[in-house]
Amino acid sequence: MSPLRRAGGLFAAVLAALTVAACGSSSSTDTSAAPAASQPASSAAAxxxxxxxxxxxxxxxxxxxxxxxxxxxxxxxxxxxxxxxxxxxxxxxxxxxxxxxxxxxxxxxxxxxxxxxxxxxxxxxxxxxxxxxxxxxxxxxxxxxxxxxxxxxxxxxxxxxxxxxxxxxxxxxxxxxxxxxxxxxxxxAKIAEAKARVKPAEVSIVRWNPQGPSWMEKRQFASFVATDLGLTRPKAQDKDGTAHSMPLSLEALADIDGDWLFLSTLTADGEKALDEVKKTPAFKELKAVKDDHVVSVDGSVWSTRGAPLAAQVVLDDLVKALAG
CATH class of the missing domain: 3.40.50.1980 (Nitrogenase molybdenum iron protein domain)
Structure with missing residues (x-):
């Protein structure tokens, strides 16, 4: 489970604790006593x-x-x-x-x-x-x-x-x-199947805000899925955190470059800002742009905290691009 394997013991311990809590819940389950003779027969148990x-x-x-x-x-x-x-x-x-x-x-x-x-x-x-x-x-x-x-x-x-x-x-x-x-x-199982179809690659995962691009740290949801798939991140993005970077200036656009660039926005203002930047020489000089390896993805999925069905969307997006 990628970065989770580095904390696999913790995950296993938490999972075990949750399981114990669930199994032990019967002892704290409220059970109503049998109705007294004076109670109506139709009284329902809580x-x-x-x-x-x-x-x-x-x-x-x-x-x-x-x-x-x-x-x-x-x-x-x-x-x-x-x-x-x-x-x-x-x-x-x-x-x-x-x-x-x-x-x-x-x-x-x-x-x-x-x-x-x-x-x-x-x-x-x-x-x-x-x-x-x-x-x-x-x-x-x-x-x-x-x-x-x-x-x-x-x-x-x-x-x-x-x-x-x-x-x-x-x-x-x-x-x-x-x-x-x-x-x-x-x-x-789906990750294992996808790994057989996807070649190793360096992927940049970026959300474009009105103030500029922010790349996602390695413990952010979409980054986890990419790492599970065996993909690496550009050196500038190789940071172990759960958030996004501060918005970058045009002078720092090299930080979002990689073999592939997965780009999302969340607002109309972010989309407008991205459209403007795409016209600039700094953006056009990115390796991913020159190689036509820029993929637009749904920010309302990729930029979330994540869950299983969203993980399937991110995995499908990655496989479609990298195995296509």
């Missing part, structure tokens, strides 16, 4: 619950079998869908005012309850969730409002989590750890 530790380390009771899940990020949505869970409420995607286009065929008809990490509380109330997956939500006021709707509101991602670790945390919350292990096994 739904079973489990206790999980969210990404902030907080213990939270969640339904053992959640029926009405709301997702507040596209990573939560992607992960839920990959695990066979269809939410009852979703938010718009990264940097866009519509749900993620790459998931469109799986989310038709699901109500949109706000923008990424910006839920409209009344809309969340309308869909009556029994579990809210709150991504890396850090606004305590919003979390408090959501937990009045359902105490089972879970922060699913820590700032430094890679996509596989976040995915396993979401799976644990949904009580789907076995399914998650299979999803990751399937991903590994």
């Amino acid at each position: 739904p079973a619950t489990r206790e999980v530790k969210d990404a902030t380390g907080t213990l939270i009771k969640v339904p053992a079998e959640p029926k009405r899940v709301v997702t507040l990020t596209q990573e939560d949505l992607d992960a839920a869908l990959a695990l066979g869970v269809t939410p009852v409420g979703i938010t718009n995607g990264q940097g866009i005012d519509t749900p993620p286009a790459y998931l469109a065929d799986k989310i038709q008809g699901i109500p949109v309850v706000g923008n990424l990490l910006q839920p409209v509380i009344d809309k969340v109330v309308e869909v009556q969730p029994d579990l809210i997956l709150a991504g890396d939500m850090q606004d305590q006021q919003i979390l408090d409002q959501l937990r009045k709707i359902t105490p089972a509101t879970v922060v699913t991602m820590a700032p430094t989590d890679d996509w596989k670790l976040s995915f396993m945390g979401i799976a644990n919350t949904l009580n789907k750890l076995d399914a998650a292990k299979q999803v990751l096994a399937d991903y590994d």
Whole structure:
């Protein structure tokens, strides 16, 4: 699992801890006592619950079998869908005012309850969730409002989590750890198959902002997929981090060069800035440009925190270019 193999022990330990938590949850599951003789025969037992530790380390009771899940990020949505869970409420995607286009065929008809990490509380109330997956939500006021709707509101991602670790945390919350292990096994199998088709190459992964280009550090989502595939990064981008670089000036465009250049934008202003730069001599002198090895990719997928279905999109983009 590429850079994860350097931290493989950590990943295995976390996975084992999640598994133990899931297996041990039966001891903390709420079970209603048998109804007393004076109770009506129709009295229903309270739904079973489990206790999980969210990404902030907080213990939270969640339904053992959640029926009405709301997702507040596209990573939560992607992960839920990959695990066979269809939410009852979703938010718009990264940097866009519509749900993620790459998931469109799986989310038709699901109500949109706000923008990424910006839920409209009344809309969340309308869909009556029994579990809210709150991504890396850090606004305590919003979390408090959501937990009045359902105490089972879970922060699913820590700032430094890679996509596989976040995915396993979401799976644990949904009580789907076995399914998650299979999803990751399937991903590994697809990586192995793709490696046989792709020649080694140095790939530059860049998001173009209105202020200029930012390259992605090696532990950022799309970079992980590239490394899993056995691809290398230009020397300037060989940095072990989880974010993007500061926007570069035209004088530093050599930092984004490589055998291949995978370019994305997230806004119309970013797209306009890129169009302008493409006309400059500095851009035209890049090796990837001269070799016609510049590939436009979807920034609302490549620039996210990542999840299994998005990883498949990135993998497909890489293979299409490098094996084409």
